[in-house]
Amino acid sequence: MSATIIDGKVFATTVRGKVAAHVARLKEENGITPGLAVVLVGADPASEVYVRSKGKMTIEVGMKSVEHRLSAETSEADLLSLIDSLNRDATIHGILVQLPLPGHLNEDLVINAINPAKDVDGFHISNVGLLGTGQKSMVPCTPLGCLMMLRDHHGSLAGLNAVVVGRSNIVGKPMAQLLLRDSCTVTIAHSRTKDIEEVCRRADILVAAVGRPEMITGAWVKPGATVIDVGINRIEKTDGGTRLVGDVAFESASAVAGAITPVPGGVGPMTIACLLANTLTAACRANGLAEPEGLTA
Numbered sequence: 001m002s003a004t005i006i007d008g009k010v011f012a013t014t015v016r017g018k019v020a021a022h023v024a025r026l027k028e029e030n031g032i033t034p035g036l037a038v039v040l041v042g043a044d045p046a047s048e049v050y051v052r053s054k055g056k057m058t059i060e061v062g063m064k065s066v067e068h069r070l071s072a073e074t075s076e077a078d079l080l081s082l083i084d085s086l087n088r089d090a091t092i093h094g095i096l097v098q099l100p101l102p103g104h105l106n107e108d109l110v111i112n113a114i115n116p117a118k119d120v121d122g123f124h125i126s127n128v129g130l131l132g133t134g135q136k137s138m139v140p141c142t143p144l145g146c147l148m149m150l151r152d153h154h155g156s157l158a159g160l161n162a163v164v165v166g167r168s169n170i171v172g173k174p175m176a177q178l179l180l181r182d183s184c185t186v187t188i189a190h191s192r193t194k195d196i197e198e199v200c201r202r203a204d205i206l207v208a209a210v211g212r213p214e215m216i217t218g219a220w221v222k223p224g225a226t227v228i229d230v231g232i233n234r235i236e237k238t239d240g241g242t243r244l245v246g247d248v249a250f251e252s253a254s255a256v257a258g259a260i261t262p263v264p265g266g267v268g269p270m271t272i273a274c275l276l277a278n279t280l281t282a283a284c285r286a287n288g289l290a291e292p293e294g295l296t297a
């Protein structure tokens with residue numbers, strides 16, 4: 001068997017198109033331009049790439065994009081003061097503080113200083129609690145993107161066995177909450193899970209979010225399962241160059257799975273598309289308007 005490829009690049013283009021169409025209507029009918037502020041502290045090269053890409057795509061869908069680039073030595077007080085001013089700025093509907101932050105800054109403190117209604121990452125403790133109790137919240141972008149692709153592929157997810165490998169606050173835990181909300185039977189597996197291969201082989205939906213290159217092989221996959229690979233790992237090739245691989249060994253897994261997301265071109269492009277969707281959702285909620293259909297959890 002050779003798996004259907006779930007093309008995240010195509011899917012993300014469709015999501016961004018829907019966001020752009022809704023933004024155009026918001027501008028025309030309500031005079032509202034959704035605004036996203038991204039805060040980058042320091043000059044981590046990978047973060048620089050993400051932030052540039054976020055800014056470019058924000059503008060492409062017709063939103064206002066604001067970038068705040070602060071030195072790596074910025075004090076916590078100065079960063080909190082910037083967040084406070086963005087919280088009070090009515091033209092800004094979404095605030096994202098790029099992680100990781102330099103070591104002297106307390107990430108939890110900084111994230112929890114963002115107005116939860118503007119927390120387009122869904123990392124604020126209030127949003128975590130709201131999601132965990134099935135209430136309306138901002139939902140982390142990567143798990144939201146995975147959920148959209150799974151719903152598109154399966155229709156209803158009810159009753160399916162889902163195994164999420166990885167227990168991070170950013171992906172594993174919110175992914176499990178979202179799958180539970182869609183009535184999956186959910187298991188979170190991690191580095192201390194016994195017989196992890198056997199646990200994974202029970203999954204109708206297998207989400208890999210561990211950050212270990214090609215850890216999950218075809219032997220871990222139930223025939224016909226849907227495999228969502230959240231990993232983005234850069235590894236060295238034998239010729240000295242590098243290439244991107246996921247947490248799933250694509251070749252062997254795709255021989256067993258029913259559907260699979262590739263790396264690159266799977267989950268990755270969906271993350272920024274969902275950030276834009278979340279910013280639009282935040283702008284609609286802030287103005288008491290209907291939320292965009294198909295772009296929320």
Ligand code: GUN
Pocket residue numbers: 096097098099100121141142
């Ligand atoms: N760094 C890597 N991924 C993310 C993300 O999704 N949000 C934020 N704020 N920082 C990140």
